[in-house]
Amino acid sequence: MNDASFQLKGSAVSIVVIELYQFSVDSFAEQLGQKVRQAPQFFQQSPVVISLEKLTEDQPVDFTALLDICREFHLQPMALRAVPEHLVAAARETHLALIPATQRNDTELETPQAEPASSDTQPEVVVKKIVEERLVRRPTKVITRPVRSGQQVYSDGDLVVMAQVSAGAEVLADGDIHIYGTLRGRALAGVQGDTNAKIFCQNLSAELIAIAGNFILSDSLQEKCWQDAAYISLEEDSLQVQPLS
Amino acid sequence: MAKIIVVTSGKGGVGKTTTSAAMGTGLALQGFKTVVIDFDVGLRNLDLIMGCERRVVYDFVNVIKQEANLNQALIKDKRTENLYVLPASQTRDKDALTQEGVEAVLNELSETFDYIICDSPAGIEKGAQMALYFADVAIVTTNPEVSSVRDSDRILGILQSKSRRAERGEVVEEHLLLTRYNPSRVEAGEMLSVADVEDILAIPLLGVIPESEAVLKASNAGVPVILDAESDAGQAYDDAVQRLLGKELEHRFLQVPKKGFFQRILGGR
Ligand SMILES: Nc1ncnc2c1ncn2[C@@H]1O[C@H](COP(=O)(O)OP(=O)(O)OP(=O)(O)O)[C@@H](O)[C@H]1O
Numbered sequence: 001m002n003d004a005s006f007q008l009k010g011s012a013v014s015i016v017v018i019e020l021y022q023f024s025v026d027s028f029a030e031q032l033g034q035k036v037r038q039a040p041q042f043f044q045q046s047p048v049v050i051s052l053e054k055l056t057e058d059q060p061v062d063f064t065a066l067l068d069i070c071r072e073f074h075l076q077p078m079a080l081r082a083v084p085e086h087l088v089a090a091a092r093e094t095h096l097a098l099i100p101a102t103q104r105n106d107t108e109l110e111t112p113q114a115e116p117a118s119s120d121t122q123p124e125v126v127v128k129k130i131v132e133e134r135l136v137r138r139p140t141k142v143i144t145r146p147v148r149s150g151q152q153v154y155s156d157g158d159l160v161v162m163a164q165v166s167a168g169a170e171v172l173a174d175g176d177i178h179i180y181g182t183l184r185g186r187a188l189a190g191v192q193g194d195t196n197a198k199i200f201c202q203n204l205s206a207e208l209i210a211i212a213g214n215f216i217l218s219d220s221l222q223e224k225c226w227q228d229a230a231y232i233s234l235e236e237d238s239l240q241v242q243p244l245s
Numbered sequence: 246m247a248k249i250i251v252v253t254s255g256k257g258g259v260g261k262t263t264t265s266a267a268m269g270t271g272l273a274l275q276g277f278k279t280v281v282i283d284f285d286v287g288l289r290n291l292d293l294i295m296g297c298e299r300r301v302v303y304d305f306v307n308v309i310k311q312e313a314n315l316n317q318a319l320i321k322d323k324r325t326e327n328l329y330v331l332p333a334s335q336t337r338d339k340d341a342l343t344q345e346g347v348e349a350v351l352n353e354l355s356e357t358f359d360y361i362i363c364d365s366p367a368g369i370e371k372g373a374q375m376a377l378y379f380a381d382v383a384i385v386t387t388n389p390e391v392s393s394v395r396d397s398d399r400i401l402g403i404l405q406s407k408s409r410r411a412e413r414g415e416v417v418e419e420h421l422l423l424t425r426y427n428p429s430r431v432e433a434g435e436m437l438s439v440a441d442v443e444d445i446l447a448i449p450l451l452g453v454i455p456e457s458e459a460v461l462k463a464s465n466a467g468v469p470v471i472l473d474a475e476s477d478a479g480q481a482y483d484d485a486v487q488r489l490l491g492k493e494l495e496h497r498f499l500q501v502p503k504k505g506f507f508q509r510i511l512g513g514r
């Protein structure tokens with residue numbers, strides 16, 4: 001019926017951008033290493049674009065070394081952006097895509113209804129800006145069934161549980177945790193060290209609450225909002241329980 | 246296509262086999278062709294409670310190992326029409342049940358039966374997981390005490406993550422059956438109440454079976470307690486069967502029985 005081999009589609013993907021100010025092998029490797037160690041899972045095999053927009057003028061850049069370091073930390077360089085004149089020749093040697101500097105407000109991204117009527121059979125190829133620069137954020141994991149004793153659920157972003165978390169169950173997230181049911185088990189937010197992470201629950205009956213490694217056990221929890229709607233945050237190394245609403 | 250029901254609990258001795266025999270008999274009495282399978286390899290209790298232990302020649306493991314065919318191993322119940330038992334062997338090791346073997350037996354039974362009831366062994370390990378793997382429906386048998394409720398919670402987690410339905414992204418229908426319920430001990434605060442257990446497990450309540458002497462009598466006689474229509478436990482199981490089939494009935498036997506006038510003045514129970 002349909003013998004087309006492919007279809008061209010525009011798509012916007014979120015991507016990590018390394019905005020380079022200057023390049024020296026040692027300090028770049030050291031600083032990148034630090035970033036990656038903070039959130040190794042986040043950077044694992046993550047595609048990156050290296051942007052030279054903010055590069056200090058007339059700096060030489062050893063692209064081979066730069067890309068080697070990135071790959072050593074399990075990043076996947078995809079493209080070089082805004083390569084200045086004097087580096088273009090060297091940049092081409094890398095065989096990466098060279099893309100122009102971002103134009104802000106270049107947000108003609110996904111607007112299907114605005115696309116020209118495709119009634120005329122003329123093939124339409126719309127190539128869209130692929131790079132959308134923003135802080136990449138892991139998606140929220142949503143659980144709709146109870147998390148039962150002996151089960152463990154982890155999200156590398158936020159976690160939403162639309163049911164109960166039983167005693168003997170454990171929910172963990174790099175980000176915030178929301179539980180729209182009774183929390184009888186253990187909830188650990190900000191497990192990669194995010195001290196801004198928070199836990200919200202409809203009914204606080206937890207065995208343990210932890211944020212960025214600071215925890216309280218059931219006994220001390222019973223002093224405030226016990227079996228009530230509550231949220232827990234970290235204020236200067238101590239966990240604060242506050243009523244919701 | 247038969248509906249496959251697992252009677253499961255995690256904790257041992259809560260009344261799974263009693264329940265399997267009663268529910269199986271109840272469904273058969275309603276006209277459904279029903280088989281109850283004993284997954285408790287090595288213990289073999291079901292045939293005792295159903296009073297057919299003297300007629301066991303071949304068993305579940307024989308069928309799986311193709312040493313006998315299903316028709317040779319199935320025991321037709323003498324009292325109740327439409328009711329069959331597939332007994333477990335007492336001697337063989339627990340590893341005799343393979344997933345492929347169990348699947349083949351269930352598939353063959355599915356062709357002719359309406360309900361297949363799997364009486365699970367205690368625990369949450371391999372044997373229990375085998376019994377629940379193919380289930381469409383689970384009757385989670387729970388006693389009103391903390392450790393039993395906790396085990397039921399674990400079994401529910403396994404059911405919704407390690408069963409065949411879970412692997413296919415489907416859910417297993419869950420029912421709570423609270424057994425050995427003793428209203429006076431609940432009133433005395435020695436046992437969890439129905440509401441407590443419902444609150445912790447958050448699954449629909451299929452029935453409450455009171456702690457009853459009739460159960461012990463029935464199992465000693467090898468007659469499923471549901472056939473003792475006079476008894477409270479028998480009636481409670483009958484209600485549970487009706488609810489499983491979709492009827493809405495009020496729950497009974499939740500209160501301490503009112504004492505008669507003479508018992509009250511004599512202070513007896
Ligand atoms: N409602 C009841 N009232 C009184 N006794 C009961 C009741 N239900 C079960 N029992 C008793 O509890 C004991 C265990 O019952 P049963 O064998 O059905 O449990 P089980 O869960 O199958 O045990 P196992 O885990 O060993 O297989 C038996 O002695 C039985 O008579």
Ligand SMILES: [Mg+2]
Pocket residue numbers: 261262263285290364365366
């Ligand atoms: Mg048993």
